Amino acid sequence: MTDYNFAYLDEQTKRMIRRAILKGLAIPGYQVPFASREMPMPYGWGTGGVQVSAAVLTPEDTFKVIDQGADDTTNAVSIRRFFEKTAGVAVTEATAEASVIQTRHRIPEETLREDQILVYQVPIPEPLRFLEPSEVETRKMHSLEEYGLMHVKLYEDISQHGAIATAYAYPVKVEGRYVMDPSPIPKFDNPKLEMAAIQLFGAGREQRIYAVPPYSKVVSLDFEDFPFEASKADHACDLCGATESYLDELIVDDDGGRLFMCSDTDYCQGRRAAGHVGAQGVPIKEDAA
Amino acid sequence: MTPLLQVEGVAKFYGARVGCTDVSFDLYPGEVMGIVGESGSGKSTLLNCLAGHLTPDAGAVRFDTKTDGLRDTVTMREPERRMLGRTDWAFVHQHARDGLRMNVSAGGNVGERLMAVGARHYGSIRDTATDWLGRVEINADRIDDRPTAFSGGMQQRLQIARNLVTGPRLVFMDEPTGGLDVSVQARLLDLLRGLVREMGLSAIIVTHDLAVVRLLADRLMVMKDGHVVETGLTDQVLDDPQHAYTQLLVSSVLQV
Numbered sequence: 001m002t003d004y005n006f007a008y009l010d011e012q013t014k015r016m017i018r019r020a021i022l023k024g025l026a027i028p029g030y031q032v033p034f035a036s037r038e039m040p041m042p043y044g045w046g047t048g049g050v051q052v053s054a055a056v057l058t059p060e061d062t063f064k065v066i067d068q069g070a071d072d073t074t075n076a077v078s079i080r081r082f083f084e085k086t087a088g089v090a091v092t093e094a095t096a097e098a099s100v101i102q103t104r105h106r107i108p109e110e111t112l113r114e115d116q117i118l119v120y121q122v123p124i125p126e127p128l129r130f131l132e133p134s135e136v137e138t139r140k141m142h143s144l145e146e147y148g149l150m151h152v153k154l155y156e157d158i159s160q161h162g163a164i165a166t167a168y169a170y171p172v173k174v175e176g177r178y179v180m181d182p183s184p185i186p187k188f189d190n191p192k193l194e195m196a197a198i199q200l201f202g203a204g205r206e207q208r209i210y211a212v213p214p215y216s217k218v219v220s221l222d223f224e225d226f227p228f229e230a231s232k233a234d235h236a237c238d239l240c241g242a243t244e245s246y247l248d249e250l251i252v253d254d255d256g257g258r259l260f261m262c263s264d265t266d267y268c269q270g271r272r273a274a275g276h277v278g279a280q281g282v283p284i285k286e287d288a289a
Numbered sequence: 290m291t292p293l294l295q296v297e298g299v300a301k302f303y304g305a306r307v308g309c310t311d312v313s314f315d316l317y318p319g320e321v322m323g324i325v326g327e328s329g330s331g332k333s334t335l336l337n338c339l340a341g342h343l344t345p346d347a348g349a350v351r352f353d354t355k356t357d358g359l360r361d362t363v364t365m366r367e368p369e370r371r372m373l374g375r376t377d378w379a380f381v382h383q384h385a386r387d388g389l390r391m392n393v394s395a396g397g398n399v400g401e402r403l404m405a406v407g408a409r410h411y412g413s414i415r416d417t418a419t420d421w422l423g424r425v426e427i428n429a430d431r432i433d434d435r436p437t438a439f440s441g442g443m444q445q446r447l448q449i450a451r452n453l454v455t456g457p458r459l460v461f462m463d464e465p466t467g468g469l470d471v472s473v474q475a476r477l478l479d480l481l482r483g484l485v486r487e488m489g490l491s492a493i494i495v496t497h498d499l500a501v502v503r504l505l506a507d508r509l510m511v512m513k514d515g516h517v518v519e520t521g522l523t524d525q526v527l528d529d530p531q532h533a534y535t536q537l538l539v540s541s542v543l544q545v
Contacts, residue, residue: 144371
């Protein structure tokens with residue numbers, strides 16, 4: 001522990017990242033360039049999120065990491081261990097107990113509070129990237145608020161699939177100004193972007209940080225005759241019976257047998273502990289862990 | 290009558306070399322002007338200066354805006370100039386792939402300008418796109434195909450539809466028939482002539498093909514080495530060329 005500076009990064013780097021975060025909070029949805037550092041993990045594994053987390057963590061924080069909603073996947077476990085080792089902060093799997101939550105591709109089901117920070121890992125921060133390859137041009141489009149192109153993407157969806165088929169990384173407009181990529185969260189999570197917690201987005205490879213301050217207005221783009229719809233699998237969780245949570249679909253055998261379960265493992269666990277049982281679930285035993 | 294476009298002393302230099310210099314003319318509503326000259330004579334440089342793609346080193350380009358009358362587009366703020374580029378102006382590139390989004394369907398290409406000026410109703414965007422594809426003689430069942438699946442002539446017609454959908458008042462065309470075979474050229478010219486007359490468009494057409502200007506342009510400007518060497522009514526310039534270069538140009542046309 002003493003071999004590392006608190007939370008791995010040196011203090012100057014953390015100050016630089018904090019300045020980017022503050023600027024991002026001051027201009028909701030605006031992508032602030034920052035001098036992203038090499039982290040001891042490959043790009044695409046959350047180098048942006050890790051740097052943002054390192055900059056906001058304090059020794060008193062309780063840290064939680066989720067990957068696609070789960071606390072126990074490789075990515076989540078290794079990032080959690082990383083900060084356990086380099087910052088010595090307390091870690092938890094319980095959403096309510098965490099003060100800083102780093103996430104990849106999900107927003108926790110449980111409503112977040114004002115004293116919490118949600119840090120997103122972002123692969124491609126530029127929502128216009130696949131429509132306009134030039135960074136010079138997309139930055140100009142952001143600064144001049146020329147967002148017609150974003151609707152071209154949605155138009156293409158409807159003309160090809162009969163509905164807006166974009167299911168994740170669904171573009172939003174923040175505080176009526178900047179169009180933002182909410183990172184690849186399912187569009188089911190889009191309505192939750194208007195929340196009490198601070199939301200910070202870090203893209204390490206692309207060297208961008210952006211933010212959504214608490215209670216900001218976040219509108220998902222749509223057409224008048226094809227309104228935005230937060231969709232999920234039309235099913236209840238097979239383990240805890242929840243009907244309101246976002247579900248993962250698992251193929252469980254070679255005969256096409258499948259199981260739907262909450263993607264938020266902590267939420268599912270909490271419900272099962274409280275005695276809820278789904279169609280294929282078994283009641284949780286007290287000493288089973 | 291106020292001119293739609295008033296060009297005064299426009300000059301553009303590339304270092305010590307002259308792109309174009311001392312170009313002045315007025316373009317009135319409904320008028321089509323042709324700019325001819327050999328390769329490297331500064332035609333495209335001039336067109337790009339007029340359309341706001343290049344910043345001229347000297348001179349003024351005044352456009353008769355809907356709200357404020359004549360405004361200098363060179364000193365205008367960039368958002369305003371880009372807004373003009375989406376609404377009152379249209380730019381038809383020589384190569385359709387420069388003016389189209391090749392990975393977006395034909396309908397999306399036509400609809401882009403509508404969405405860029407605030408259209409947010411899918412049904413009406415699609416209806417307008419279908420209507421415009423019909424006007425440029427592209428079958429309505431090709432609306433969801435990408436331009437990569439279109440022939441060169443169709444791509445060029447699609448580019449024209451995409452540009453005219455917001456009802457511009459001034460169209461810039463850079464060699465609109467370049468690279469197309471003669472029968473396709475003839476159809477395209479026929480279509481363009483129809484649209485220009487029907488919509489009362491003003492247009493500036495840059496080309497080295499004298500047949501194109503003979504067919505489309507009311508007036509003609511001949512350029513050589515960045516300078517305008519002769520101007521006048523199209524038929525007058527082509528039938529009775531005064532400047533030595535124009536005489537050379539007119540006599541160079543192959544007779545079949």
